[in-house]
Amino acid sequence: MSLFDLDFGSGFRHGVHPPDLKDLTSGEAIRRMPFPDMIVLPLKQHAGAPARPLVKKGDRVQRGDRVGEAQGFISSPIHASAAGTVRDIRRWPHPDGSMQKAVILDVDPHDPQVPRPRIVPEWSELEAGQVAGAVRDAGVVGLGGAAFPTHVKLSPPEDAEIDTIIANGAECEPYLTGDHRTMVEHPERVHFGLRVMMHALDVERAVIGVEENKPDAIEALRRTIPDDLDISVVSLRAKYPQGAEKMMIKSILGREVPSGGLPLEVGVVVQNVGSISTIARVFESGYPLVERIVTITGPGVRRPSNLTMPVGTRIADAIEFCGGLTEDAERVVFGGPMMGNAQADLDTPILKGTTGIVVLTEATAATGPQYPCIRCGRCLQACPVFLDPADLGQLARAGQFEEMTELDLDDCMLCGSCAYVCPSNIPLTQLIAAGKNQVRRLRRLAQETEDGEATDEGESADGSPEKDAA
Amino acid sequence: MELTSIFLPATILGGIGLVLGTAIAVVNRVFWVWEDPRIGEAEEMLPGTDCGACGEPGCRAFAEALIEGDVDPADCTNMSGDEREHLAAELGLEAGEAQDRVARLLCKGGSDVAPRKVGYEGAESCAAAVAVTGGGKACPWGCVGLGDCAVACDFDAIRMNRNDLPVVDPELCTACEDCVEACPLDLFTIMPTEQKLIVECRSLLEGDSATAVCTVACDACARCARDAPDDLITMEDGLAVIDYEKNELAEPGITGSCPTGALAWVEGAQFSDGERQESERPPETRAATEATGVS
Numbered sequence: 131m132s133l134f135d136l137d138f139g140s141g142f143r144h145g146v147h148p149p150d151l152k153d154l155t156s157g158e159a160i161r162r163m164p165f166p167d168m169i170v171l172p173l174k175q176h177a178g179a180p181a182r183p184l185v186k187k188g189d190r191v192q193r194g195d196r197v198g199e200a201q202g203f204i205s206s207p208i209h210a211s212a213a214g215t216v217r218d219i220r221r222w223p224h225p226d227g228s229m230q231k232a233v234i235l236d237v238d239p240h241d242p243q244v245p246r247p248r249i250v251p252e253w254s255e256l257e258a259g260q261v262a263g264a265v266r267d268a269g270v271v272g273l274g275g276a277a278f279p280t281h282v283k284l285s286p287p288e289d290a291e292i293d294t295i296i297a298n299g300a301e302c303e304p305y306l307t308g309d310h311r312t313m314v315e316h317p318e319r320v321h322f323g324l325r326v327m328m329h330a331l332d333v334e335r336a337v338i339g340v341e342e343n344k345p346d347a348i349e350a351l352r353r354t355i356p357d358d359l360d361i362s363v364v365s366l367r368a369k370y371p372q373g374a375e376k377m378m379i380k381s382i383l384g385r386e387v388p389s390g391g392l393p394l395e396v397g398v399v400v401q402n403v404g405s406i407s408t409i410a411r412v413f414e415s416g417y418p419l420v421e422r423i424v425t426i427t428g429p430g431v432r433r434p435s436n437l438t439m440p441v442g443t444r445i446a447d448a449i450e451f452c453g454g455l456t457e458d459a460e461r462v463v464f465g466g467p468m469m470g471n472a473q474a475d476l477d478t479p480i481l482k483g484t485t486g487i488v489v490l491t492e493a494t495a496a497t498g499p500q501y502p503c504i505r506c507g508r509c510l511q512a513c514p515v516f517l518d519p520a521d522l523g524q525l526a527r528a529g530q531f532e533e534m535t536e537l538d539l540d541d542c543m544l545c546g547s548c549a550y551v552c553p554s555n556i557p558l559t560q561l562i563a564a565g566k567n568q569v570r571r572l573r574r575l576a577q578e579t580e581d582g583e584a585t586d587e588g589e590s591a592d593g594s595p596e597k598d599a600a
Numbered sequence: 601m602e603l604t605s606i607f608l609p610a611t612i613l614g615g616i617g618l619v620l621g622t623a624i625a626v627v628n629r630v631f632w633v634w635e636d637p638r639i640g641e642a643e644e645m646l647p648g649t650d651c652g653a654c655g656e657p658g659c660r661a662f663a664e665a666l667i668e669g670d671v672d673p674a675d676c677t678n679m680s681g682d683e684r685e686h687l688a689a690e691l692g693l694e695a696g697e698a699q700d701r702v703a704r705l706l707c708k709g710g711s712d713v714a715p716r717k718v719g720y721e722g723a724e725s726c727a728a729a730v731a732v733t734g735g736g737k738a739c740p741w742g743c744v745g746l747g748d749c750a751v752a753c754d755f756d757a758i759r760m761n762r763n764d765l766p767v768v769d770p771e772l773c774t775a776c777e778d779c780v781e782a783c784p785l786d787l788f789t790i791m792p793t794e795q796k797l798i799v800e801c802r803s804l805l806e807g808d809s810a811t812a813v814c815t816v817a818c819d820a821c822a823r824c825a826r827d828a829p830d831d832l833i834t835m836e837d838g839l840a841v842i843d844y845e846k847n848e849l850a851e852p853g854i855t856g857s858c859p860t861g862a863l864a865w866v867e868g869a870q871f872s873d874g875e876r877q878e879s880e881r882p883p884e885t886r887a888a889t890e891a892t893g894v895s
Contacts, residue, residue: 226733228734228740529782560723564728
C-alpha cells in the first residue's frame with residue numbers, strides 16, 4: 131500500500147478563491163463556554179425525519195439523557211445538552227427560518243453537569259452494525275453543516291465495495307476554524323475516530339485531506355499517525371469548495387462521483403474531521419453528541435473565539451460570551467459566509483450541524499446594487515459541478531422551475547461560487563435555492579394530488595377501495 | 601454557358617415537384633380522417649387562454665371533451681354566464697351546473713398587522729425570500745408579500761394591496777391554480793365561492809406567541825370551535841379547521857367568537873384594496889403592536 135495511487139496533484143476543476151479570513155481565530159485555542167441559563171433543542175437538527183419528543187413539561191433531565199427519539203433510519207436522537215428542567219416543548223425560531231418544535235430546558239445552575247456514568251462500548255469487540263448502532267444512539271450527525279446522520283454512512287449496503295475513508299479537514303469556508311483547531315489540538319482523536327470507522331467499514335486505507343493554508347494541522351496530524359494504520363495526510367490546494375464531498379474525492383483520488391450518485395458508488399466514505407472526533411469521543415467516554423466546537427467570528431464580534439458549547443445554546447448567549455456585537459454589526463450568519471444563512475432572530479439555537487456564527491458588519495455584508503446579467507460567463511467558470519448558473523437564475527426569476535431540472539438543478543449543492551464571482555451582483559445562489567425548494571414543493575403537491583385522486587377513484591368505483599389491492 | 605442549360609434542371613425539379621405534389625394529394629385523400637366540425641366551432645367559442653382550470657390540457661382538449669360529452673360547458677371557469685349559455689345553445693348541450701370557484705389566501709397578516717423581524721435584501725421574489733431564513737417576517741407562515749402570485753396569474757386577477765397582501769378579483773379569477781403553485785408557503789387554496797367562512801391563517805403557534813407575531817393570527821383559543829354548531833369547526837395542531845361538508849351550518853355571526861379576526865366571513869374579494877377597514881377587527885387588537893419577539 132502506498133501513496134502512488136493517490137491523485138492529489140490535479141484537484142477539482144473550477145471553484146473560486148475567496149480570502150480565507152481565518153486569522154481572527156485560527157490561533158485561538160478552543161475554550162469551553164460556561165453553561166447558559168437556557169437551552170433550546172429543536173427536534174429537527176439533522177437531515178431526514180425530525181425526532182419525537184420523549185419528555186414532557188416539568189421533567190427533570192440529566193446531561194446526556196435522551197429527550198428525542200429517532201423516527202426512521204435517516205433520523206437521529208436528540209440528547210439533553212445540560213442538566214435541568216423541561217420548561218416547555220413548543221415552536222421556536224429555527225436556523226432555517228421556520229419555527230420548529232423544540233424542547234426548552236431551564237439549566238440547573240447548581241448541577242455539576244457531569245453526565246450519568248455510562249458503559250463505554252469496547253469498539254474492537256463490536257461488529258460493523260453494532261458500531262453504527264452505538265453511533266446512532268449517541269445522536270452523531272455530520273458536523274460539517276449538512277447534519278446527515280453518521281450511522282447511515284457507517285451502514286453501507288451489502289454489495290458496496292469501499293476501499294477508502296476520507297477524513298474531510300478542508301474547512302474551505304472563509305472565517306471558520308473549528309475543524310482546524312480540532313486537528314491541531316486533538317489529532318490523536320481524529321486518528322482514533324478513523325480507527326473505529328476503518329474497523330466498522332472493514333477498510334484498510336484512510337486519507338485525511340487538509341487545505342494547504344493549515345500547515346500546523348497537517349504537521350500535527352502527520353506527527354501522530356499510529357504505526358499500525360494506513361492513514362495519510364494530504365495537503366490540498368486552498369480553493370473553494372475544496373471541502374465539498376465530491377470535490378474532495380476528485381482532488382484526493384481522482385475519482386468522479388456520477389451526477390446524482392453517492393460517494394459509495396466510487397468506493398469512498400467521506401466524513402468531516404469534527405464528526406470523526408465525535409465518533410472517537412463516543413467510544414472513549416460513551417458520551418452522546420451534546421456539545422460541539424463552534425467558531426464565533428467575523429468583524430462584528432468583539433472577541434472572536436473557538437468555543438466548545440452545548441448544542442442548543444442561543445446565538446445571543448454565545449455572542450455575549452464573546453464580548454457582544456460591535457456597533458456596526460449588521461448580519462449574523464450561521465455557517466460560513468459562502469453557504470451560511472443569515473439569521474432573523476438571536477434566540478435561534480446552535481444546532482448539531484452549526485459550524486460557526488459569522489457576524490458581518492455593514493461594510494463586509496454589503497452586496498452593492500444589482501445589475502442585469504451581461505453574459506460574461508464567470509459563473510460558468512466558477513461552478514464546480516459544471517452548471518449554468520446564469521440560465522438557472524433567469525429561469526427561477528421567471529418561475530419556470532420545471533425547466534430548471536433540465537439544466538441539472540439537482541446537482542447544485544448551493545456552494546455560492548456563482549454569486550461570489552458575479553460582477554452584476556445577481557443573487558444567483560439564492561435564486562437557485564428558491565428553484566430547488568419550489569421544485570421539491572411542486573413534486574410534493576403533484577404527489578398529494580395523485581394520492582388524492584387514487585383514493586377518490588378507488589372509492590367512487592364501487593365504494594370498496596380495498597378491492598383493487600386484494 | 602448556354603442560356604438553355606436552365607431547361608434540364610428546371611424540368612427535373614418541376615417533375616419531382618409534380619410527382620411529390622400528386623403523392624401528397626393522394627395521401628391526403630386516402631388517409632383523410634373525419635373530425636367533428638363542432639370541435640372547431642366549440643374551440644372558437646372558448647376563451648383560448650389554455651389556463652387549465654378545467655383539468656384539461658388546454659382549450660382544444662376541452663372542446664374535444666365537450667363533444668365527447670365528458671365535460672359540461674360549465675366546467676370552463678373562464679367564461680361568463682352568457683358565453684356559457686351561448687356555447688351550450690350553439691352545440692345543443694346542457695350548460696350544466698356551474699360551481700363558482702376562486703383562489704383564497706389563507707393569511708390576512710398584511711404589513712400593518714404582521715411586522716417584520718429583520719430587513720430583507722435579495723431577489724424580489726417570495727420563493728427566493730423564503731429560501732433564505734423565511735424572508736424576515738416575524739410569522740414564518742405568513743404572506744411574504746413580494747407578489748409571486750401576482751406575477752404567476754395570467755388573468756391579472758391578483759393585485760398587491762397597500763399592506764402587501766394579494767387581492768384576488770373573484771370576477772377575473774378562473775381558479776386555474778397558478779397562484780397555488782407559485783406561493784412557496786402554500787397560502788393559496790381554490791375554494792367554491794359558497795364557502796364564505798374562512799380561517800385566514802396558517803400559523804401553528806398558539807396563544808400569545810401567535811398574536812405576538814401577528815395581531816390577526818389564529819391563536820388557537822378554540823372559542824369558535826366551542827360556539828359553532830355541530831362540530832362545524834374543530835381545532836387541529838394550533839389552528840381552527842372548518843369542515844366544509846357542513847358548510848350550510850356556517851353563518852356570518854360565528855366570526856364574532858374570534859377575538860383576533862382570523863376567522864372571517866368573505867363575500868367577494870378577500871381584502872380591500874386600500875386601507876383595511878377598522879370594523880373588520882375587534883377593538884382590543886386595534887392598537888398596532890410593536891411586538892417582534894416571540895419568547
